[in-house]
Amino acid sequence: MWFFIALIAGAGIMGLAWLLKIKGVKLTWYEWLLGIVGFFLVLMTIQNYFGSVAEYEQEAANMFLLVLGLPAVVLLALAWSLAWRRRSAT
Template sequence: MWSLYTMIWMLIGIALGVGFTALVNMLNKRGISVRFYEWLIGITGLVLFLFTIQNFYTAFQEFYTKAAWMFLLVTGIPAVILLAISWQLVSRRVSNKA
Protein backbone atom coordinates (compact mmCIF):
# COMPACT_ATOMS: atom_id res chain seq x y z
CA MET A 1 0.00 0.00 0.00
CA TRP A 2 1.79 3.16 1.16
CA SER A 3 5.45 3.26 1.94
CA LEU A 4 6.84 4.60 5.17
CA TYR A 5 8.23 7.57 3.27
CA THR A 6 4.77 8.51 1.99
CA MET A 7 3.27 8.18 5.45
CA ILE A 8 5.95 10.42 6.95
CA TRP A 9 5.21 13.20 4.47
CA MET A 10 1.48 12.81 5.01
CA LEU A 11 1.99 13.23 8.75
CA ILE A 12 4.25 16.23 8.16
CA GLY A 13 1.54 17.78 6.00
CA ILE A 14 -1.10 17.21 8.67
CA ALA A 15 1.19 18.65 11.35
CA LEU A 16 1.88 21.71 9.20
CA GLY A 17 -1.83 22.27 8.64
CA VAL A 18 -2.64 22.00 12.33
CA GLY A 19 0.35 24.15 13.25
CA PHE A 20 -0.54 26.85 10.73
CA THR A 21 -4.13 26.94 11.99
CA ALA A 22 -2.94 27.20 15.59
CA LEU A 23 -0.50 29.98 14.64
CA VAL A 24 -3.18 32.03 12.91
CA ASN A 25 -5.58 31.57 15.83
CA MET A 26 -2.90 32.57 18.35
CA LEU A 27 -1.99 35.67 16.35
CA ASN A 28 -5.66 36.68 16.12
CA LYS A 29 -6.19 36.20 19.87
CA ARG A 30 -3.21 38.39 20.71
CA GLY A 31 -4.16 41.01 18.13
CA ILE A 32 -0.92 40.69 16.18
CA SER A 33 -1.10 41.52 12.50
CA VAL A 34 1.46 40.02 10.16
CA ARG A 35 2.44 41.82 6.98
CA PHE A 36 2.41 39.97 3.66
CA TYR A 37 6.20 40.09 3.28
CA GLU A 38 6.64 38.54 6.73
CA TRP A 39 4.37 35.68 5.68
CA LEU A 40 6.26 35.38 2.39
CA ILE A 41 9.67 35.22 4.08
CA GLY A 42 8.40 32.72 6.65
CA ILE A 43 6.74 30.44 4.11
CA THR A 44 9.84 30.57 1.90
CA GLY A 45 11.99 29.59 4.87
CA LEU A 46 9.64 26.76 5.79
CA VAL A 47 9.55 25.37 2.24
CA LEU A 48 13.33 25.57 2.02
CA PHE A 49 13.62 23.82 5.39
CA LEU A 50 11.31 20.99 4.28
CA PHE A 51 13.25 20.72 1.02
CA THR A 52 16.44 20.42 3.06
CA ILE A 53 15.04 17.69 5.30
CA GLN A 54 13.75 15.69 2.34
CA ASN A 55 17.04 15.82 0.45
CA PHE A 56 19.11 15.19 3.57
CA TYR A 57 17.08 12.07 4.34
CA THR A 58 17.18 10.83 0.75
CA ALA A 59 20.92 11.34 0.37
CA PHE A 60 21.54 9.35 3.55
CA GLN A 61 19.32 6.54 2.26
CA GLU A 62 21.41 6.41 -0.89
CA PHE A 63 24.65 6.39 1.17
CA TYR A 64 25.84 9.79 -0.04
CA THR A 65 26.69 11.03 3.43
CA LYS A 66 29.01 13.84 2.39
CA ALA A 67 26.43 15.18 -0.06
CA ALA A 68 23.77 14.97 2.63
CA TRP A 69 25.80 17.01 5.09
CA MET A 70 26.74 19.56 2.44
CA PHE A 71 23.11 19.93 1.41
CA LEU A 72 22.19 20.45 5.04
CA LEU A 73 24.80 23.17 5.26
CA VAL A 74 24.04 24.89 1.95
CA THR A 75 20.23 24.98 2.17
CA GLY A 76 19.53 24.36 5.84
CA ILE A 77 21.32 27.40 7.20
CA PRO A 78 19.59 29.83 4.80
CA ALA A 79 16.25 28.24 5.73
CA VAL A 80 16.86 28.82 9.42
CA ILE A 81 18.04 32.37 8.70
CA LEU A 82 14.86 33.14 6.73
CA LEU A 83 12.68 31.76 9.52
CA ALA A 84 14.58 33.82 12.09
CA ILE A 85 14.25 36.98 9.98
CA SER A 86 10.50 36.48 9.68
CA TRP A 87 10.14 35.94 13.42
CA GLN A 88 12.30 38.96 14.27
CA LEU A 89 10.42 41.26 11.88
CA VAL A 90 7.13 40.47 13.58
CA SER A 91 8.43 40.53 17.15
CA ARG A 92 10.29 43.83 16.73
CA ARG A 93 7.33 45.52 15.07
CA VAL A 94 5.00 44.35 17.85
CA SER A 95 7.41 45.42 20.60
CA ASN A 96 7.74 48.90 19.05
CA LYS A 97 3.95 49.36 19.24
CA ALA A 98 3.84 48.62 22.97
Protein backbone atom coordinates in the same frame (compact mmCIF):
# COMPACT_ATOMS: atom_id res chain seq x y z
CA MET B 1 5.98 9.69 5.68
CA TRP B 2 5.08 12.84 3.73
CA PHE B 3 1.45 12.42 4.71
CA PHE B 4 2.38 12.76 8.37
CA ILE B 5 4.73 15.67 7.67
CA ALA B 6 1.89 17.43 5.83
CA LEU B 7 -0.49 16.78 8.74
CA ILE B 8 2.00 18.15 11.26
CA ALA B 9 2.80 21.15 9.04
CA GLY B 10 -0.88 21.92 8.51
CA ALA B 11 -1.63 21.65 12.21
CA GLY B 12 1.37 23.87 12.97
CA ILE B 13 0.33 26.55 10.49
CA MET B 14 -3.26 26.46 11.76
CA GLY B 15 -2.02 26.70 15.35
CA LEU B 16 0.25 29.61 14.45
CA ALA B 17 -2.59 31.49 12.73
CA TRP B 18 -4.86 30.82 15.71
CA LEU B 19 -2.22 32.02 18.19
CA LEU B 20 -1.54 35.18 16.16
CA LYS B 21 -5.26 35.94 16.04
CA ILE B 22 -5.64 35.47 19.80
CA LYS B 23 -2.60 37.63 20.57
CA GLY B 24 -3.76 40.31 18.13
CA VAL B 25 -0.58 40.23 16.05
CA LYS B 26 -0.94 41.45 12.48
CA LEU B 27 1.79 40.43 10.06
CA THR B 28 2.72 42.34 6.92
CA TRP B 29 2.92 40.68 3.53
CA TYR B 30 6.71 40.46 3.49
CA GLU B 31 6.78 38.76 6.90
CA TRP B 32 4.37 36.14 5.58
CA LEU B 33 6.49 35.78 2.43
CA LEU B 34 9.73 35.31 4.39
CA GLY B 35 8.03 32.78 6.66
CA ILE B 36 6.54 30.78 3.78
CA VAL B 37 9.81 30.68 1.82
CA GLY B 38 11.71 29.68 4.97
CA PHE B 39 9.15 26.98 5.74
CA PHE B 40 9.38 25.48 2.26
CA LEU B 41 13.18 25.53 2.47
CA VAL B 42 12.92 23.59 5.73
CA LEU B 43 10.70 21.01 4.03
CA MET B 44 13.11 20.74 1.09
CA THR B 45 16.01 20.33 3.50
CA ILE B 46 14.27 17.52 5.36
CA GLN B 47 13.39 15.71 2.13
CA ASN B 48 16.85 16.05 0.60
CA TYR B 49 18.61 15.10 3.82
CA PHE B 50 16.67 11.88 4.33
CA GLY B 51 16.87 11.05 0.61
CA SER B 52 20.63 11.39 0.65
CA VAL B 53 20.98 9.37 3.85
CA ALA B 54 18.82 6.62 2.32
CA GLU B 55 21.24 6.46 -0.61
CA TYR B 56 24.24 6.31 1.76
CA GLU B 57 25.52 9.73 0.70
CA GLN B 58 26.28 11.23 4.10
CA GLU B 59 28.48 14.02 2.74
CA ALA B 60 25.76 15.16 0.34
CA ALA B 61 23.23 15.03 3.16
CA ASN B 62 25.40 17.27 5.31
CA MET B 63 25.85 19.71 2.43
CA PHE B 64 22.06 19.89 1.99
CA LEU B 65 21.81 20.83 5.66
CA LEU B 66 24.30 23.61 5.10
CA VAL B 67 23.12 24.88 1.71
CA LEU B 68 19.35 24.69 2.25
CA GLY B 69 18.97 24.48 6.01
CA LEU B 70 21.01 27.52 6.96
CA PRO B 71 19.11 29.95 4.67
CA ALA B 72 15.84 28.46 5.93
CA VAL B 73 16.77 29.16 9.53
CA VAL B 74 17.94 32.67 8.62
CA LEU B 75 14.69 33.48 6.78
CA LEU B 76 12.52 32.13 9.59
CA ALA B 77 14.53 34.04 12.19
CA LEU B 78 14.28 37.21 10.10
CA ALA B 79 10.50 36.89 9.76
CA TRP B 80 10.15 36.31 13.51
CA SER B 81 12.50 39.19 14.33
CA LEU B 82 10.65 41.65 12.09
CA ALA B 83 7.31 40.73 13.60
CA TRP B 84 8.70 40.88 17.15
CA ARG B 85 10.33 44.29 16.67
CA ARG B 86 7.22 45.80 15.07
CA ARG B 87 5.03 44.44 17.84
CA SER B 88 7.28 45.69 20.63
CA ALA B 89 7.59 49.13 18.99
CA THR B 90 3.83 49.72 19.18
